[in-house]
Amino acid sequence: MYTQEAIALRCALDHLAGWDLPGKEHIEEYVRHMYRRNFRPRTYASALKAIYDFLIVVRDSGKNYLEEITKKDIEAFIEHEQDRCMMLSTVRTRLHCVNAFLGYAMDAGIVKPDVLARRIRLRKPETLPRAMDPDDVKQLLSVIDNPRDRAMIMVLLRTGMRIGELLSTKMLDLHIKDRRVDIYESAKSRVGRVVYLSDDAMGALKVWIAMRDVRNEFLFYAQGRKNMSYSTAHLIFVRCLTTAGLTHKGYSLHALRHTFASELLNAGMRIECLQPLMGHTSLDVTRRYARLTDKVREEEYFRAMTIIERGEIDGHYRFDHQLQAFLEKKELLSQYR
Incomplete structure (x- = not known):
């Protein structure tokens, strides 16, 4: 009978086997390290997802080895997360997962020590994208x-x-x-x-x-x-x-x-x-x-409504079967996220 931790370890390693990213063998060692330290099963999944996204950023910058990672890669990862409009608390959690892995790799002599020197601290949490007034x-x-x-x-x-x-x-x-x-x-x-x-x-x-x-x-x-x-x-x-x-x-x-x-x-x-x-x-x-201002939204409403009131909409509405199928599929997928 396998424990939940052992099952989580096996799932994590199976998932890792399909990766084509820098340093896969070192990530496997890190996952086993987490298992030996009795990390909770949920930690494997969240840590692997954060590390995976980080290494995608590293790979897209043209690097093929963990030894090539610099502090700029961490900065690029933070921007990648911000681009996805995540809450700052989520970015912090995922950054912590990445830093933990890099710390392990640094202790193993793989990542340079200066990568984690003077770690970037994210402040002033904001739940929504915000433009300046x-x-x-x-x-x-x-x-x-x-x-x-x-x-x-x-x-x-x-x-x-x-x-x-x-x-x-x-x-x-x-x-x-x-x-x-x-x-x-x-x-x-x-x-x-x-x-x-x-x-x-x-x-x-x-x-x-x-x-x-x-x-x-x-x-x-x-x-x-x-x-x-x-x-x-x-x-x-x-x-x-x-x-x-x-x-x-x-x-x-x-x-x-x-x-x-x-x-x-x-x-x-x-x-x-x-x-x-x-x-x-x-x-x-x-x-x-991109956020519309209330004034632009109001102007767009009255512009469109003027066309409607003048009866200037041409053609007839048709039921779009392809669109309906797409929306139903999207709704179904959202139930599993």
Whole structure:
């Protein structure tokens, strides 16, 4: 008779066998380590799911071995979780699972010690995606005098780039004449997307570029460093919020991405056009990002109702069997999640 723990171990190992990700053999050792320490069966599933998603991010960055993992991979994983609009408490739990695994791998001499040095702490929980209020955006921009910081904030606000994407951007990726930035998902595949630069973002960038160190290959960097870390960018943003008197609003760097999406949607951009700019594979994720204001929603209602009242809707409604089958399937699947 097998115990629940033994059954959970076997299920976890069977699940792991189907993976095609970096360091699978080390993950198996870690799972057995959890079993020896009498972890609860539910812990196996939650830990494996978090580790799996983390290693997907690592693999997509072009890395094939755990030895190649850096702190930037953890930062990229956090952004990946934020992109899915998870509650911060959930992100913290999943990050804890990843850090526990990396700690085990570090003790085994697989992962470099500096990966977990000065761990990233997630603060100010927020259950829903939140864009900055337009007046708060104006207030924030009015207090940023440092050319580098202003350019960084403006580019994030006008392109919707993830902070990790911006910090990885090199001068070769910036095309001033075409007013665009090329973003690559992987240094090896060179596959990614293009974002565009507005007039105010271009203006801020030109001021920064005129005074930056031309020997540095990265667009943004910290003093005495080749590039800028996530922690440094976070501290810059917090300092700007403090100067603007906005610390009580609970804004994060990621709020700039939400602001970009919401402002474009409310300015009339179709969500299908917004999706590729955001780099989302799913339109549902873009919908969660971009929030219509009450005024735009009201205007859209009366615009549509005017067409209805004039009797200008052409054609007849038909029962769509394919759509009905799809909805029924989706409802059935949701019962098992």
